[in-house]
Amino acid sequence: MEAAVLPIFALVSVGHVATPEDIANAAVFLSSPLAAYITGVNLRGGGGMFPGL
Numbered sequence: 001m002e003a004a005v006l007p008i009f010a011l012v013s014v015g016h017v018a019t020p021e022d023i024a025n026a027a028v029f030l031s032s033p034l035a036a037y038i039t040g041v042n043l044r045g046g047g048g049m050f051p052g053l
Contacts, residue, residue: 018045
């Protein structure tokens with residue numbers, strides 16, 4: 001299984017597959033006062049895998 005998906009992971013621009021911590025960090029930021037001015041956006045967590053979309 002790992003050998004089958006490894007070529008797909010090579011397309012991720014940030015150089016690694018997302019971890020639960022990566023997703024949690026974004027959620028914590030968006031729920032904090034630091035993100036108070038952010039409204040109505042879609043946060044894509046693709047690591048740059050699909051930059052044209």
